Amino acid sequence: MAQAYTPGLRVTENAVIVRERRLPLLGDVLVKVGDKTKARDIVARTFLPGDVTPINVASKLGCDPGDVPELMKKKEGDTIKKGEVLGQNKGIFGLFKSKIISPIDGTIEIISRITGQVQLRGEPEPVAIDAYIDGTAVAVHEKEGADIQATASFIQGIIGIGGEAFGEIKICVSKPGEELTADKIDASCKGKVIVGGSYVTHETLKKAVQNGVAGVVVGGIDAQDMKDFMGYDLGVAITGMEKLGLTLIVTEGFGRIDMAAATFELLGRREGAAASMNGATQIRAGVMRPEIIIPLKDGTTAKQGGVETEVQGLTVGRLVRIIRSPNFGVICKITAMPPELRKMESETMVRVLEVEFPDGKRALVPRANVEAIEK
């Protein structure tokens, strides 16, 4: 039977986290196994092939495509400099010669006698990847990159926007149900990863950007505010490439929702520590959730059972969050797990859980509509 519940997001004080840092193409790895890394240290670098610039030489020289190779002063593979003459025609009685001048530095990729096109390849562009977390290189992938490991506090969000960011954790609200309002953000937040409670608006995010905040972690946001902040509506949840001035991680969902107490308390305990965060989210096959990694001090070892483990299933007594209306966002306790299918108000026949709400009331909820709260 396929899993009939949403695996919870991980919130762990102390876990061994390994992140693979790979180049898009083969290149040089600058670390070796055992090397200590800082989040922004470069661990590997390479050069991406430059852009291709096609030139229609036959047309520019007014000749047949078949004559182009003979009129070129350079061959395929030759290096070229910007402003250099690449080819010229014979002109009329040796006069009025037309020339082809290279618009770029690079190499000649293709000279075609069929189409008369010449393609120039620009200089390679350097690409480097950093360690992303303060940790240790535990594996090196020859010419590709390295695995960096750290013992760290680890928090997954439900959705994020923006890519990798770094900063000290700063708590800006007093409790998980408090809104992160604009007045709580000032110059002291510059370069920090600030933590709000239940809600943030577009206006507050704008103020955070103005104050140079590196990242915002918050329980909920209205879809309309996220749209306003991004400047467009997010059609599918594939994020991470946005350039918005900060990285935002939403831990619970859309709407005004208290940040889970465990998440808020953990972030509180780690206030002042250096964090690495990534808003990249992909909600499709091979789901990727946004994350906050706060490495522990050197020499701290992972607690027993603190290593990233498989998500446990749902069991009686476990706390779950309801993730669909009605009662969206409410945290409750599983009191029974009847095996048979039950008919919901919508007449859908589903496997259910019986849950108890904080006020003691009980209800049946589809198993697919709860999320286990991982510890």
Add this chain to the structure above:
Amino acid sequence: MLEKKLEIRSILATDCGSTTTKAILIEKKGDEYRLIARGEAPTTVEAPFEDVTKGVLNAVEEVEELAGKKFIEDGRLITPQRDAKTGADVYVSTSSAGGGLQMMVGGLVLTMTAESAKRAALGAGAIVMDAIATNDGRLPHEKIERIRHLRPDMILLAGAVDNGTAQSKAKVVELAELIAAANPKARLGIQYRLPVVYAGTKDARKEVGDVLGAKTALKVVENIRPVLERENLLPARNEIHEQFMEHVMANAPGYKKLMSWTDAPIMPTPGAVGYIMQLIAHMEKINVVGVDIGGATTDIFSVWRHHDEKLDRWEEIFNRTVSANLGMSYSVSNVLAEAGLAKIMRWVPFHVNERELRNRIKNKMIRPTTIPQSLEELIIEQAIAREALRLAFIQHKDFAQELKGVSRGSDISQAFRQIVDRSIVKMPELDMLVGSGGVLSHAPRRCQAMLMMIDSFLPEGVTRMAVDSIFMMPQLGVLANIQKPELEESAKKAAIEVFHKDCLIKLGTCIASKTVPKRPGRVMTVTFTMPDGKTVEKQYNLGDMELIPLALDQKAKVRIVPERGIDAGAGPGRHLEGEVEGGVVGVVVDARGRIYTAAADATGKPFLEGAVPLPEDDKERVQTLKKWHKALNIYPDYNF
């Protein structure tokens, strides 16, 4: 080894989807093939498993438990069948895991050869990421960047007719040069050379070979458009399937092993669905539209019969479109973005705060596996589905058009004129509409699925309607496509029998009028001669809907007499006579009419947007919706 013309006793078939692998067991019982059991398990293409066969074995294990038989031994499937309790004669599979087959296509002109290439790739079951063409408005370096950035699994390059001009030949070679310059790296496998299928003018084969032969795994097939008037899609489509197996699948985790188990090549899932739909349309001589609305995408297939006057024969034109970002979970938010809130809310008979509704839809996107618990949530979800289906069908009709660039004129002045774009999918000619995908197949009431399809596809005249019970069309498609001579006949028979008996749930028939008269009043009279011989005459006014009970496998004779000027499928004022089939819902008479207005998509491209007329006044609109829901008993428990 199996004997010649073997009569298959049992078949195991799997579909490795991007999230779930589904296995079915078909067995011969007496004279007929029937579905015996079905199992499913999470697909295991991605880490930590990275071996698709693990998910296949897990799904088959569930079938083993349900059927009380043994199909697995030493970590592989047992074929052929050893005894009544052990093994299956045939094993086949389809796959869309790892994002399916992602292709780019190229052609000389965007609306001609590039469009033919797109049709061939889509028909083969691919997702077409982009189409490049000489006239696509992009500069050469932009095209190169695009190819490099998208990293397709395969490229289909077409362009120019055979025996064409030197200029068009040079343009095709230029496209090949762009591909060579991009030298894209594939998503799967480091040692992998990108497969390129060349299906352009035969005049440029040598030059294209010179340019691409060394850099790519180039295959040359017959021209996809040998002359402007005719498409020749099959050779390209078959080669795409070959390359899919040889290059793409062979590099996906575990597929080499899976390929060694199967009795027929693994097909891309939508390619197999298209195949079975074409087979059914061909055998029954009908026009069919099928839809599969998933979490991320909506696929629409159509098979349309067309009489070739010159050759005096019927041909079936097959089209498939993928609306990549119209779906009910991962892409649900995009349905909202594309359709707009107002279009979704017009189907909802109660008020919801806009900010709150946006949050609800986005929460479904980030937690895609949730299901509607309350009736209100169900109604909202079905409203979104109507819009996703409607938008996907607009895209399909726009794509399924007569060939562009064909000269239809008899004199020279008309020879180079482009014909007016017209969809070949004409609703009054549609015989059968088949829906599948969770929101349709698992709707708590079948009548809800039927009304969702009527509201979004807007059938006219008489149309049979069905849903695929558990989405086994992919497995049946690959089964019907087995090419081994000793198995072919028996496999096809099994696929067709199971399709009719176990796969399709017949909902019934829709009888719909098209015209909206200026004044309200009667639009048609329908006379039913029921299976017991009783005759019932019913009169319908504009806006009426009625459900006439007619059970599964029952038929009734109908005579539809529209009022003057009203079109009920046969043309204005013309009556229709025939037979209608019953089903689990019955016969739905829809006298609401259809209105078509000019609209434009995001790129400014104009299209005709159809809808059932709904009052503009909010109170009236709610009353009207309630009337229709009551007539069809759609949401009986809702306290409106």
